[in-house]
Amino acid sequence: xxxxxxxxxxxxxxxxxxxxxxxxxxxxxxxxxxxxxxxxxxxxxxxxxxxxxxxxxxxxxxxxxxxxxxxxxxxxxxxxxxxxxxxxxxxxxxxxxxxxxxxxxxxxxxxxxxxxxxx
Amino acid sequence: xxxxxxxxxxxxxxxxxxxxxxxxxxxxxxxxxxxxxxxxxxxxxxxxxxxxxxxxxxxxxxxxxxxxxxxxxxxxxxxxxxxxxxxxxxxxxxxxxxxxxxxxxxxxxxxxxxxxxxxxxxxxxxxxxxxxxxxxxxxxxxxxxxxxxxxxxxxxxxxxxxxxxxxxxxx
Numbered sequence: 001x002x003x004x005x006x007x008x009x010x011x012x013x014x015x016x017x018x019x020x021x022x023x024x025x026x027x028x029x030x031x032x033x034x035x036x037x038x039x040x041x042x043x044x045x046x047x048x049x050x051x052x053x054x055x056x057x058x059x060x061x062x063x064x065x066x067x068x069x070x071x072x073x074x075x076x077x078x079x080x081x082x083x084x085x086x087x088x089x090x091x092x093x094x095x096x097x098x099x100x101x102x103x104x105x106x107x108x109x110x111x112x113x114x115x116x117x118x119x
Numbered sequence: 120x121x122x123x124x125x126x127x128x129x130x131x132x133x134x135x136x137x138x139x140x141x142x143x144x145x146x147x148x149x150x151x152x153x154x155x156x157x158x159x160x161x162x163x164x165x166x167x168x169x170x171x172x173x174x175x176x177x178x179x180x181x182x183x184x185x186x187x188x189x190x191x192x193x194x195x196x197x198x199x200x201x202x203x204x205x206x207x208x209x210x211x212x213x214x215x216x217x218x219x220x221x222x223x224x225x226x227x228x229x230x231x232x233x234x235x236x237x238x239x240x241x242x243x244x245x246x247x248x249x250x251x252x253x254x255x256x257x258x259x260x261x262x263x264x265x266x267x268x269x270x271x272x273x274x275x276x277x278x279x280x281x282x283x284x285x286x287x288x289x290x
Contacts, residue, residue: 021122023234026166029129031226033136033159035219040140042215048145048191052152055183056136059159059175066244070166073240079253081171085178086265090272092183096190097279103194 026067033060047099047109051092058088125165132158145191153184167242170250 037060040053062081069077103109135158138151156179163172243249254262 019122019126021125022237023232024230025125025129026162027230027232028227029133029162031223032133035223036133036136036140038219039216042212043140046145048187048194049139049148052139052148052187055179056139056152056155059156059179062171063159063162066163066166066168066171069244070168070242071235071237071240073235073243075243075249075253078168078171078244079250079258081168082174082250082254083258083261083265085171085174086269089178089182090269092186093276094272094279096186097276100190100193101279109194 023067023071027064030060030064030067033057033063045110045112047102047111047114050111051095051099055088055092058084121165125162128158128161128165132162146188149184149187149191152187153180156180156184166244168244170247171244 034057037053037055037057040056041050044050044053062084065077065081065084069075069081099109102114106114108114132155135151135155139148139155142148142151156175160172160175160180163169163175
């Protein structure tokens, strides 16, 4: 008789439900990533880091789209992510060009100093 | 095995995303973003979206993060003297974080989507053929529009990065 047979296995918490992965797990992850990105947008003062957090939010949304597409057996979510990637690439190029132009003019990219529209 | 990999990569991705937010150095933030995107690409592989995983690594990890690093290098930001937070920004920050936490909490507690079994649904996103079929039939017009959008973005970036000599200073 092995010594492990005496262990009260029923007393251990059941982790099988926790470790099971379904559509909801991907949605939770997507929401969490989106929230982290949003927190970064609110918290940070550097325009470049804010922009990185925006990208993070965009990618978090794509995770949900791909998960929906996979679990429903349809192609539309995947194709939509394809377009999102394209638009994101264009957006990053234009946004960074704007940031560089801003820096050239104002010599700063800290958001608290960029208050020309205030008052 | 797949469940274990999902948890491994999701923890990795979330940890790197937190690294993006809480790193003081912008270069370290960009590198954390790179790692986080790699984790998301691994999750795409777990979801049988192989083309999207490769595209994510190429477009985001390759081009976008490289562009970010290049701009950080170009602007050469110094940490400098930081202004302390004002009272209003602290209050608004706490309120927004609380709202965010409440939303996430209610999402985890209440929101439960009926999840179909993964074994029953075919992995349509696994083949390149499915993408080609969709992109050249149903989504032909969006493909054209996106191509035009990329052209406009390219022109916009060229105009934005051009130096205009006789432009009065807007202050």
